[in-house]
Amino acid sequence: MSRQPPKRLWKRVYTVVIGDNLGLHESLGFVGSFSANYPCRFCKAPKEIIRRQLTPDSALLRSKETFHEDLALDDSKGRYALKTFSGEVLLTQDQVSLLNPSSARELVNKLLMALFGRDMLISSSLTGQRCNLHKVIFASQIYYGLTTKEFRKLSFQFALQNSINCPKTWHENKTAGVEWCAKFLKRHPQLSIRTPEGTSLSRATSFNKANVDTFFDNLGAVLDKYKFAVNDIYNCDETGVTTVQQPRKIIAQKGVKQVGAVTSAERGTLVTVCFAVSASGNSIPPMLVFPRVNFREHFIANGPPGCCGSANPSGWMKEDDFLKFLKHFQEVTRCTKDRPVLLLLDNHESHVALSVINFCRDHGIVLVSFPPHCSHKLQSLDRSVFGPFKKFVNEASDG
Template sequence: MAMPRVRQRKTTRGRADLSTYKQAYEDVKAGSSLRTAAEKNGLNHCSLLRYVRKRDATGGDENQEMGYKAHNRVFNQEQERELSKYLIRCADIYFGLTKKDVMKLAYELTVKYNLSRPRTWDNKEMAGEEWFRMFMKRNPELSVRVAQATSLSRATSFNRSNVDSFYDNLATVMERYKFEPQNIYNVDETGITTVQKPDRIVARRGARQVGSVTSAERGTLVTVAFAVNAIGNAIPPFFVFPRVRYQDHFVRDGPIGSAGSANPSGWMQDETFIHFLEHFKKHTNPSSSHKVLLVLDNHYSHIHINALDFCKTNSIVMLSFPPHCSHKLQPLDQSVFGPLKKAINSTCDGWMRSHPGKTMSIYDIPGILATAMPLVLTQSNIEAGFRVTGIVPFNRHLFTELDFAPAFVTDRPNPVNAIEAADGPIQYTNTPEDKTPPQSPSILTCELPEDFSNADLFVEQQTTNIPHTLLLFSPEIVRPLPKAPARKLTNRGRKTRKSTIYTDTPEKEEIRKEHENRLKRTKAKQVKKRLDGGRIKRNATNRNKTHELSSSEEEDCYCLVCMSAYSKSRPREKWIQCTKCKIWAHEECTKGYLSYVCHNCDSE
């Protein structure tokens, strides 16, 4: 018979409250016999005898401990509490430790503070499985969880500075236009694929693999744009199909009032977003006396100058979220899109069972969405999204320091301040992103020198000269919390966006200048390429043969599908020729068929 991992108590000895021993001690000193006092207070007379002798030996000190104690504990209760706080802090800043990391850290702490430990810890240089199991049992606030993948941009961009700027802009437009809840809208896009993630099914126990039918190995994505307002209403969805031309029958089975557009990529683009704004205007009826607030993210198609001009002309006020903060600030992300994806998956499962042997196409997605939408886009769900983001009702103090904890890793001084520090101490800016870094735990009874640039070395030297009992037990000394290096000044990459009221004149004109400068650079590159390139070869129907176009032919050549000129082609963009009428078209518009027959010839 194997010995149990945890000994089960069979008696109640050692569990009496310390106040009971104190009362029994007073009875003994009052003249009662030891056995009588023990029986009166429900104590064992031997235990009471030990308590009386302890108090008499210390001159009557009441602070005496009684009961059973663990004789082989590596860390005491206070040390385990500090370790627990450290592990929770690491998880809060999205740098949590795995089970193996915790076991290694426990061993390193015993070495650092010269604590007694089992021999097996030295052999493996980590704590044992039994210690970890009992440590988790003694600290119920901890649990082993599966972490959700979060990008570094989202983890660090959601800081108090960015969030405050959004709420400042929201307060500005609310004060300026006096928006009512029914006039505050949030818009965002999500992708729906023809290959669903199957639901759980009931199957044979012990089976190695359980399958469920999907439409294909890889699905085709259709982008769907939703717009909801703060009182729980939603306008009909807007579909973006991965096709060159859009036909009305694409959304025939979709929700009533649905509209759509098409482009080869299937994603929201500049012109497509204009079509959505027209759809949005049709269902919201904004006017100069009835303005509408539209909050959305900083996608490049949303802040195109044509979209901003349309919003300005049609009394739509556009306010953007800070970059990479929509997972916390966007109502649709908070309470709609998660349940919607689950409902769509379940509906796709039902569709596959109802159409055995048939492949789901992108034209079936509107009908599937028409079934799933009423289950999810309810008034309570939509209102909850605006409430938990602090938009309606307005609440800028909704988020706590725990929500901003992941940004701790990148709390650093600005490069300008770091340069100025060459002549004096570093001055930290008074912004949430650039707080003064918290000092690492130091040694009790020790003070850091004035020059704290080598503070870690100083701490290490001091620990060798004082007893380990005087050290402040802190896992952060052994394993410091992660910290990003100092910022670097760079002009590379895209311009950094921020929460902005894009329909205000200064911001809109700035976007216009950026758009005009971008067009000038693109046109200059095209002219330079045309002057330097001479005759340019493009792939024909046969990949091994090429067709040369002269400069005069370039001016007269237009894509058969999208009607864009050859002179406006992107660098290295391929063209293909119809095998019958010999008219040219973008290879991207024709889906890259080796033997291409245009739609005009195919209809004949």
């Protein structure tokens, strides 16, 4: 008999592969058949018999008919290699010294693949992890992301479909465990639990390659026809600004449930602001739409230089309000039929009214509309302007 391997070499192997690793053994289903008198859940002989063995003996292992597994520890050649009965070497003495938790999990996968012909641990199965990972990411990308409860149920169904052995509690609850789900997220840092933003079905389905290609084909045709300069191309859109600012983050005592900040009121009034920004970085003085029946000039006192205003009971942009903005836009840009400008905007009903189209045709404003429900992806103001603008408004209001 060769010398016994140093304890430090086998410590990690026993812990992860053969030793008392509750997570591994629970997944393999051996919880009820193990006690401290047995070196591992694969062995049906106690420690006293195992210690006297010089060579592997298949009679001392669980039978294939009951647990469908074969495992042997062969140290007769002094290499301290972990082998299967098929003769495949799974671990050598040199590899033991380099073993870490990550490589130990890979070893377990390799061992089970050699014994069973497939992975038995869904928690450490690379194939199962990648399959679940791709399903979760794809579901979130098509606006049908999975909750943790749905993901655990899907994982359990995946395990059943692929004949993967899983804990008894999974079968009782018909779902994967909460701890397994937490560890799955920890193993994949590219995943996190997020609160999704409500997205209508029309918006989710309208942004597709066909619609985007059609838009850029139309835009390209217009640019080729009119040869617009950079400062003659404008993006136009509206956004809502509340009269009560959102307080910024402050430093407060840790553990306090509620922290307040003084504002002008509990709830504010929404004012619509219409912007037009050119590709060169210049902007048209904005127009503000107030939720009032009649507009008064003092509404825009101390407002942005050159701005204009309008009012209606709802405070939203309507046909008459947008027509007033276009007149303001034409006065600032001085566009004519001989010197046209390009205006990119969405197809809101106030933007495509007949009076609006006639005014634009008579004053050299070329309109190009984004595809329906695609402005959240194609409108540059939504993508990069309105967010910083509202942040600066909050900071100015806090000041």
